[in-house]
Amino acid sequence: MATNVTLQFKVHEIHNVGQPVPHNVFNEFDQHGLLLNLERLHGEGNFDYRQRLVDVNVRKANSTYFGLVYGITRELGLDLFTAIKIQALKTNSVFKATNPVVVFRGPFVDLYSDYNTGIIDRTIDRWEYTSAYTLAELVTEINKSSYFEAVLGDTINPYTRSMTILNSSSRASFSESLPLSTQIHLKHKDILSGSMEFSSRIVFITEQTTLNNVKNDGDYYINYKDGIIHAFQTPQPGIRVTYDRIINPFTAVASPVIIQDIHSNFRDKLFIQNKDEFGTAFDGKPTILGTEIINELYSVYPEYWGE
Amino acid sequence: MERSRLTQEIANAFPLESAIRANDQSQGFTLLNTLALQQEEILRQVKEIGDSYYLTTANLNTIGNLWIYDLGTNFAFADDPNNSAFSFLRIPTVSGVTTSGTIVDVDVVTDNSLQALQLAPPDRFTLYLATSGVNTLWSGFGKDTYNTTIESPVHPSNLNITLVSGENYLRLDPGGEVRRGRLQINGTSFSDIESSEAVVFLHDDKRPTLKLWKNIDSIAALDLLPDTIFITIKDNDFNNPPYRDIWNWEQNNQRELTDTFWTLENTGTGYTSLSKQGYAIKGLTDRITGLDLTLETVQQNALLTSSGVALAPLDLAFKPYTNLVYIVDKSTIYVYDDKITLPSGAKLSKARETPNRLAIIEASTHWAKHGEEVNLDLYFARPINAIIKHKLLIEYPDGKASGINNGVLYTPTDKAVWVPGDPVNRRLRPTETLVLNQFGEYVFTLETHYRDNTKDWDQVIISVPSKKPLVETSVHQLLKPNTTISGIDFDTLTLKPRLLGNDGTRYLLNEHKDLMLVDFSNKQLYFHEDYDSVRVIS
Numbered sequence: 001m002a003t004n005v006t007l008q009f010k011v012h013e014i015h016n017v018g019q020p021v022p023h024n025v026f027n028e029f030d031q032h033g034l035l036l037n038l039e040r041l042h043g044e045g046n047f048d049y050r051q052r053l054v055d056v057n058v059r060k061a062n063s064t065y066f067g068l069v070y071g072i073t074r075e076l077g078l079d080l081f082t083a084i085k086i087q088a089l090k091t092n093s094v095f096k097a098t099n100p101v102v103v104f105r106g107p108f109v110d111l112y113s114d115y116n117t118g119i120i121d122r123t124i125d126r127w128e129y130t131s132a133y134t135l136a137e138l139v140t141e142i143n144k145s146s147y148f149e150a151v152l153g154d155t156i157n158p159y160t161r162s163m164t165i166l167n168s169s170s171r172a173s174f175s176e177s178l179p180l181s182t183q184i185h186l187k188h189k190d191i192l193s194g195s196m197e198f199s200s201r202i203v204f205i206t207e208q209t210t211l212n213n214v215k216n217d218g219d220y221y222i223n224y225k226d227g228i229i230h231a232f233q234t235p236q237p238g239i240r241v242t243y244d245r246i247i248n249p250f251t252a253v254a255s256p257v258i259i260q261d262i263h264s265n266f267r268d269k270l271f272i273q274n275k276d277e278f279g280t281a282f283d284g285k286p287t288i289l290g291t292e293i294i295n296e297l298y299s300v301y302p303e304y305w306g307e
Numbered sequence: 308m309e310r311s312r313l314t315q316e317i318a319n320a321f322p323l324e325s326a327i328r329a330n331d332q333s334q335g336f337t338l339l340n341t342l343a344l345q346q347e348e349i350l351r352q353v354k355e356i357g358d359s360y361y362l363t364t365a366n367l368n369t370i371g372n373l374w375i376y377d378l379g380t381n382f383a384f385a386d387d388p389n390n391s392a393f394s395f396l397r398i399p400t401v402s403g404v405t406t407s408g409t410i411v412d413v414d415v416v417t418d419n420s421l422q423a424l425q426l427a428p429p430d431r432f433t434l435y436l437a438t439s440g441v442n443t444l445w446s447g448f449g450k451d452t453y454n455t456t457i458e459s460p461v462h463p464s465n466l467n468i469t470l471v472s473g474e475n476y477l478r479l480d481p482g483g484e485v486r487r488g489r490l491q492i493n494g495t496s497f498s499d500i501e502s503s504e505a506v507v508f509l510h511d512d513k514r515p516t517l518k519l520w521k522n523i524d525s526i527a528a529l530d531l532l533p534d535t536i537f538i539t540i541k542d543n544d545f546n547n548p549p550y551r552d553i554w555n556w557e558q559n560n561q562r563e564l565t566d567t568f569w570t571l572e573n574t575g576t577g578y579t580s581l582s583k584q585g586y587a588i589k590g591l592t593d594r595i596t597g598l599d600l601t602l603e604t605v606q607q608n609a610l611l612t613s614s615g616v617a618l619a620p621l622d623l624a625f626k627p628y629t630n631l632v633y634i635v636d637k638s639t640i641y642v643y644d645d646k647i648t649l650p651s652g653a654k655l656s657k658a659r660e661t662p663n664r665l666a667i668i669e670a671s672t673h674w675a676k677h678g679e680e681v682n683l684d685l686y687f688a689r690p691i692n693a694i695i696k697h698k699l700l701i702e703y704p705d706g707k708a709s710g711i712n713n714g715v716l717y718t719p720t721d722k723a724v725w726v727p728g729d730p731v732n733r734r735l736r737p738t739e740t741l742v743l744n745q746f747g748e749y750v751f752t753l754e755t756h757y758r759d760n761t762k763d764w765d766q767v768i769i770s771v772p773s774k775k776p777l778v779e780t781s782v783h784q785l786l787k788p789n790t791t792i793s794g795i796d797f798d799t800l801t802l803k804p805r806l807l808g809n810d811g812t813r814y815l816l817n818e819h820k821d822l823m824l825v826d827f828s829n830k831q832l833y834f835h836e837d838y839d840s841v842r843v844i845s
Contacts, residue, residue: 016382016843020374020834025421027369028359046371047801054362054498 029053041077052077065259069166073255082153083135083165083254086142088246089149094225095246097121097147099192102250103169106260107269109138111145115171116194121145126162127269138162153251163258170250175242178235186227188245193224195244203233270294310649311343313350316558328560331673332768334659337652350556355628363497363519366628367802370425374837378830385845393419396827399845403821403838407433413834413841416822424835426629428642428777429818434785435803436815438462442545442807449528449536452490457526460542461813463497463519465799467544468506472536475510488531490538492516494523497800505529513547519800545794545807546622549584553625559603563587569632569645571620572607576678578617580607581632581774583647606647609677609746609773610634622794624804631777633804637791638783640804641776648674650768654702654750661763665689666697666735666755668767675771680742683767685735685753693758697735698724700754704747704771711739746773787812 022043024030029049030040036056040049052074059080061071073080088100097113107127113119124141125131132138136158142150152158171192178184198204205218211230214221220231229241267273270290271283286294310331317339321328327335358364378399387397393415401413411431417423440461447455460466468490470476476488489505496502497519504518508531520542528538541547549568557565565585572582583605610618618641620634625645634641650673658664671682685699700719702708709716710724713736717724726736735755743749753765786792786808794807798815806814824833834841 016376016378017840018376019840020376020832020838022837023373023375023833025370025373027371028356028365029362029369029371031359032362032365040371043372046367046369049371050362050365050367058498058500 038074044077048077065167068259069255069257072257072259076257078256080253080255081156082251083156083160083162084139084142084150084152084252085249086148086150086170086252087249088170089147095147095190099246100147100248101169101171101192101246102142102148103171104165104167104252106167107163109142111142111148113147115192121147126165132162134158135160135162135164138165160254161258163260164254164256165252166255168252170247171244172247173242173244175240178229178239178241180234180237182231182234184229184231184235186229186241186243188243189225189227190246190248191222191224191227192244192246193222196222197242199238199240200236203231203235308337308340308649308651309344309646311340311347312552312554312556313347314340314343314649315560316556317343317346319558319560319562323560332650332652332655334652337649340649347554347556351554351628354554358628363517368425368626368628370421370835373824374834376832376834376841376843378832378843380830382830382845384827384830393825394827397845398825399832399843401823401832401844402842403834403836404840404842405819406837406839408839411821413821413823415825419824421824424820424822424824426631427820427822428631429780430778430821431780431819432640432782432785432804432816433819434814435801435817437787438813438815439811440542440813442541442543442811444523444540444542445526446537446539448534449531449538450534452526452528452538455526457523457540459494459522460520463521463800464542465518466492466516466520467513467541467547468516469513469539469541469547470508470531470536471511471539472533473511474533474536476508476531478530478532486530489529490531491527491529492520492523493525493527495521497521513551515799543794543805543807543813544624544796547796548623550623550625552583553627557585557605559585559587561587563589565603565605567605569623569625571610571623571634574607574609574676574678576676578609578611578677578773579620580609580676581623581634581643581645582607583645606674606772607676608647609771610641610643611746611773611775612641613776613779615775621792622796622807624796626804627797627802633795633797634776635792635795635806637793638786639779639781639792640795640806642778643774643776648770648772650748650770654748654768655766657752657764658766661765664755664763664765665692665757666694666753666763667765668699668751668753670751670767670769673767673769675743675769677746677771677773678742678744679771680740681769683739683741683751685739687730687733687735690733692761694729694735695756695758696725696727697753697755698726699739700724700752701741702750702752704745704749711741713737714739743769743771746771782806782814782816785814785816 024040029046032053033039036053038053038056055074059070061067086102089096099115101112101115103110107125109124109126110120111122113121122145126138132141135152135156139150139152142148174188176187203218204220208214208219208221211221214230214232217233220229222229270287270293272285272287273281274284275281318328318336326333355366384396386395388395390397398415402410403413404410416427438461441458445457478486480486488508491503491505493503502518504516506514506516548570552567552569555567557567559565565587567585570582572580574580584602585605586602610620612618619636621636623632623634625632630645632643632645634643665688667686667688669684669686675681698710700708700710708719710719710721712724712726748768748770751767756762790808790810792806793809796805798805804816820835822835
């Protein structure tokens with residue numbers, strides 16, 4: 001049995017010395033894999049395989065951005081991870097900025113000081129070597145903002161590329177039905193001002209700026225910080241409200257799989273941007289990176305570029 | 308011999324007065340036991356297959372990977388005339404170098420079968436992950452469950468919920484509707500889906516959730532009255548007895564289902580026992596008013612180390628889908644089987660010679676704790692002959708023997724062991740008592756001589772059961788310096804054993820089996836472990 005032994009043998013009696021190779025044994029997890037169209041990787045254990053099988057129904061694979069990232073990450077046996085945590089700063093428990101939202105879009109990270117009016121405090125380029133290329137550099141860049149503070153996720157390698165963070169936003173939409181009450185506590189706090197929509201406006205006609213002004217039929221006041229609606233009248237049954245909220249702190253999820261859409265934000269990385277007489281940007285000559293990618297595409301697909 | 312959990316249920320098809328049902332030392336019971344053991348194995352597999360329908364309940368310890376080593380076409384297995392089990396071929400001597408550089412020898416698994424490999428106990432442990440975590444996620448009264456903050460598990464886990472109030476939680480409300488007490492958990496399950504689960508309680512109990520919970524947002528006590536119910540929610544099962552039997556299939560000889568539990572119990576003579584206990588349940592009424600039920604001890608097995616000395620255990624945990632129980636003391640993991648014993652029928656051969664015996668032994672018990680005093684009553688059960696003399700002989704577990712008369716021990720051949728004459732009533736002599744100080748089976752033989760020159764024998768076995776570990780492994784070197792083990796359970800996410808250190812650290816362990824399968828025709832070895840290299844000596 002498994003006692004440590006001192007090997008005593010004669011050299012001529014050794015028949016074989018070598019390294020065994022992994023061999024998958026088909027079991028019930030592989031049966032689930034057949035149903036879910038996800039094969040066990042070579043040498044993959046039950047636990048890791050089960051995690052991937054469960055993930056099939058949660059992070060579905062399809063041809064959208066997220067579908068591709070999720071699908072490729074899973075098929076390769078890689079993991080999503082929490083790259084950084086971003087906190088919108090507060091003073092006396094009130095946000096320093098009016099509507100602080102962070103948006104990861106392609107190669108850029110936008111730090112909004114007021115999302116509603118589109119005022120951006122900083123835009124960080126996470127593609128260029130000279131900017132926020134790694135997660136550590138991205139954290140440093142974010143911390144230059146006076147409205148946000150970022151820290152690296154637990155046990156994250158600071159030299160991981162910041163492009164691993166998925167396109168995402170600290171703004172999230174919610175919908176819920178209203179109870180029959182004049183004081184309505186929503187499920188979430190930190191509501192984005194101006195984002196609220198009601199399915200019926202009968203008792204929500206005029207939004208007041210203070211609670212004291214709610215005096216007449218149709219008046220209402222929203223406490224955005226605490227997620228409370230004060231209405232003058234009780235709403236009818238079945239009314240729903242949709243709103244956006246600021247997720248704070250925001251955890252930015254990342255995948256080792258980086259997918260970029262060359263038709264949108266990424267375009268200026270591939271083509272020098274010129275402007276026509278109306279100020280509208282159009283693609284000029286390819287950049288060095290663009291040339292490399294075009295050559296690679298050209299080598300894969302035997303077609304003429306640009307025709 | 309191992310006693311099956313199902314033998315009594317099968318024997319209960321016979322009338323209550325029949326020996327096959329009432330006496331577990333009868334030939335009939337022993338015969339049914341061999342069949343019941345097979346049925347138990349089938350039911351174990353049926354449960355495992357049933358659980359494998361769902362990813363969250365499928366057995367993660369099912370073998371999914373092996374490591375193949377090709378011996379090469381030129382390899383020839385040597386002849387071994389003594390090895391009939393493997394076609395008279397010699398199993399090669401194999402050593403493996405582990406990833407940490409240790410050399411271990413690798414044995415072929417029993418029967419050379421995949422199933423035996425899966426069920427085999429581990430040979431050694433390595434550290435997979437050390438974390439810290441709170442022992443109790445939340446505890447408080449039912450009325451406090453709203454608007455409360457609850458810790459989430461360190462990693463996804465089934466939660467163990469314990470309710471204590473002394474009341475039952477099944478009632479009729481004034482509207483005539485039946486209300487069952489439920490504790491509802493809302494949060495995120497291990498697959499990142501927002502979810503909820505209601506755990507139903509009929510009485511005070513410890514129940515696990517079916518789902519693995521990653522984050523807990525809120526809990527709510529629903530129809531749980533009164534307000535004084537004390538609720539405890541844990542993401543572990545450290546030091547949290549009693550432990551319900553994994554299978555819980557048993558009946559007593561009254562055809563009552565028995566809710567079976569295991570616990571560690573000090574037996575008073577320096578030994579601690581693995582104790583199997585049960586509450587006989589007649590039906591739902593008993594279950595919900597369960598507080599009045601009496602606890603019957605099925606058997607207590609004194610725990611010994613592999614060197615035969617008493618163990619000072621701290622906690623136990625059952626490995627899911629196996630019959631293995633892991634017990635820890637301060638520095639070592641001991642793996643035992645959870646089998647309880649049936650006396651060996653071969654030792655009752657003398658009694659089998661005279662099935663129509665007239666005089667019998669009635670023992671106060673068929674098993675006893677170490678150092679326990681047992682009583683033996685001798686009766687003239689069928690007084691249709693006249694007795695000349697009788698004697699009661701004792702065969703000890705260590706093979707020695709003696710006779711007993713009126714509490715005094717003699718050598719078996721001493722004339723003083725004989726009691727002459729016909730009894731006045733059915734009792735042959737006053738009750739004999741004996742203190743049992745050895746582990747093993749004591750065989751008591753009553754030999755009776757009659758006036759018509761016939762004689763008969765009756766025999767009873769009283770066993771003093773004990774267990775030695777299948778595996779005993781010190782894991783002291785895996786713990787932080789100057790800390791000891793204080794508990795063990797099985798992590799429900801990974802189904803790996805997990806230790807609790809006395810400083811609160813949790814150690815998740817990898818189990819390793821240095822075992823292999825041999826494919827004689829294709830000349831390949833299949834290893835359970837991923838060795839850096841193996842050495843094969845033919």
